[in-house]
Amino acid sequence: MVSKNQIKLIKSLSQKKQRRAHSLFVAEGKKTILELLNSSLELNMLYSEDAIFEVSPDKFLKLEKGELKKISFLKTPQSALALFRIPELPIPNYNGVVLVLDGVRDPGNLGTIIRLCDWFGIAQLVCSEDTVDCYNPKVVQATMGSIARIKISYVDLNEYLSARPQDLPVFGTFMNGKNIYANPLPQRAILIMGNEANGISPEVENLVTKRLGIPQFGKDASTESLNVATATAICLSEFKRTVFTEK
Amino acid sequence: MVSKNQIKLIKSLSQKKQRRAHSLFVAEGKKTILELLNSSLELNMLYSEDAIFEVSPDKFLKLEKGELKKISFLKTPQSALALFRIPELPIPNYNGVVLVLDGVRDPGNLGTIIRLCDWFGIAQLVCSEDTVDCYNPKVVQATMGSIARIKISYVDLNEYLSARPQDLPVFGTFMNGKNIYANPLPQRAILIMGNEANGISPEVENLVTKRLGIPQFGKDASTESLNVATATAICLSEFKRTVFTEK
Numbered sequence: 001m002v003s004k005n006q007i008k009l010i011k012s013l014s015q016k017k018q019r020r021a022h023s024l025f026v027a028e029g030k031k032t033i034l035e036l037l038n039s040s041l042e043l044n045m046l047y048s049e050d051a052i053f054e055v056s057p058d059k060f061l062k063l064e065k066g067e068l069k070k071i072s073f074l075k076t077p078q079s080a081l082a083l084f085r086i087p088e089l090p091i092p093n094y095n096g097v098v099l100v101l102d103g104v105r106d107p108g109n110l111g112t113i114i115r116l117c118d119w120f121g122i123a124q125l126v127c128s129e130d131t132v133d134c135y136n137p138k139v140v141q142a143t144m145g146s147i148a149r150i151k152i153s154y155v156d157l158n159e160y161l162s163a164r165p166q167d168l169p170v171f172g173t174f175m176n177g178k179n180i181y182a183n184p185l186p187q188r189a190i191l192i193m194g195n196e197a198n199g200i201s202p203e204v205e206n207l208v209t210k211r212l213g214i215p216q217f218g219k220d221a222s223t224e225s226l227n228v229a230t231a232t233a234i235c236l237s238e239f240k241r242t243v244f245t246e247k
Numbered sequence: 248m249v250s251k252n253q254i255k256l257i258k259s260l261s262q263k264k265q266r267r268a269h270s271l272f273v274a275e276g277k278k279t280i281l282e283l284l285n286s287s288l289e290l291n292m293l294y295s296e297d298a299i300f301e302v303s304p305d306k307f308l309k310l311e312k313g314e315l316k317k318i319s320f321l322k323t324p325q326s327a328l329a330l331f332r333i334p335e336l337p338i339p340n341y342n343g344v345v346l347v348l349d350g351v352r353d354p355g356n357l358g359t360i361i362r363l364c365d366w367f368g369i370a371q372l373v374c375s376e377d378t379v380d381c382y383n384p385k386v387v388q389a390t391m392g393s394i395a396r397i398k399i400s401y402v403d404l405n406e407y408l409s410a411r412p413q414d415l416p417v418f419g420t421f422m423n424g425k426n427i428y429a430n431p432l433p434q435r436a437i438l439i440m441g442n443e444a445n446g447i448s449p450e451v452e453n454l455v456t457k458r459l460g461i462p463q464f465g466k467d468a469s470t471e472s473l474n475v476a477t478a479t480a481i482c483l484s485e486f487k488r489t490v491f492t493e494k
Binding site: 112115116118119120121149179181182214215216217218226227229230231233234237238240241243244245 | 480
C-alpha cells in the first residue's frame, strides 16, 4: 500500500526543483526499469503490481490494484514505476564527437536525441542551462533506457565552448549552413543543435567555427525546417558514417 | 456561432470511417492552415476567431470566444480550425525513390515521416492498409503542412511490390541488414520501413531484394532499435546525399 507521503513525493518529482532537492527521478514501464536496474544507477524504490524484478525487499513495494494510477505520470500506466537516484552530473570534457544542445525545450525531442547518442556511440551530451531537464519524466520515458548510458551535463555553453582546445572545430547547424554532405567530417568535434523554433542563440553562434546545413531536396521551397530530433539523426549519421567509408 | 450539427460533424472526423464518408479532414493552427490554403487542397470550411485568412465568405465562420475549445482536437487550441476535402488518393507509380511504410501505427511518426519526404523530395509515400491514416488529425498536425505536398496512397503492398518493373530494387530495413553506409544507393528504388515494434511483416519481407541496416555504434549492445522516424531520416539522407557526392 502506497502512503500519502509517498504519493506526494512522487508527484512532486514532476518539478525540476523537487527532483534536485530529493536527488530522485521517476522511471516507468518494465523495459525502461530493467535497463536502469542493469546500469550504474542506484534504485531508491520500486513500485510494482508484480514481483518480477530482482531487487532487495526493502526497496520494493507491491502495489494493490488501482494504486499505480495514483502515482503514474502516464495516461496508460505500465504496471511498474521506480525512483532512481540522480547521479552526480559529470564535468564534460572534449573527447570524440560531443553533441551540444542549445535550448532544446521539448521533452520528446530530448529523449529521442539521448536515444540517438546511445545508438551512435556519442558518450557525452552537453546541454545549455535552458535545455529541458533530462530527468523530466517525459524525457526519461522517451529515452527507452538510454539515459543510463549517456553522460549528460548542463553547463554555461559560453564557458564550455570558450575553454575548448584551440584546434577543436565547433560545428553548428543552420538553415543556410554549408552542405553537410560535401566533405568528410572529423572524429573529434563539437556539434551544436539549436532550439526548435529559434535555432542556435546568437551568443553561441559567435563561437561556431563551421556552419553546417542539411540541403533541402524538395521542389517547393517550404519554409519549414526539419524537426530537431530528425536533424540530429541525420547529422550524427554523417559524423559516424565516416568510420565505415574512410579507409 | 457554431451549430450543434457542425460540432458533431467535426468531432466525428476523429474516426477514419467518418472522414471517408464525408471526404473531409481537420487541420488546426494558422501555419498549417495557411500552407494548406496555398496548396491544391479544397477548403470546405474555416472556423477562426480572427478574419486573418483570405477565403470566400461562405466558407468562413467567425468563432466566438470559447467556441474553439468545443471543436478542437488539441489540448491547447490554436485560434483556427479548418475542414479540407480529402483528395482522390493517387495510384502510385514507381518513379524515383518511393518510400513504403509497412504497418506504421503512431500518428506522430507518420507525420514526421511525411515532413521528411517533403524535405528530401520524396514525391510518393505508399502505405500498407494497416498504416495509420494520414488524415488522422494528429498526423495532419505533425506534418506541419507537408501533407499538402506529398502523394500518399494506401494499397495492398504485396500487389504493389509484385507489379513493379523487374529491375527495380526493393530495399528493406532490418536490425541485421547490410551496412547502409557501405555502398552508394540508387536514385530509382523502393525503400521499405516497418512497424514500430515488429519491423517489416514476413509477407512483405519476401519481396525485399536488398536488406539494409543502420550500424549501431554504441559500445553496449542495446537491444533497442532506433525510432522509425529517426531511422527514416537517416535512410532518406543516405539515398539523397548521393546527389551531392557522386559526380
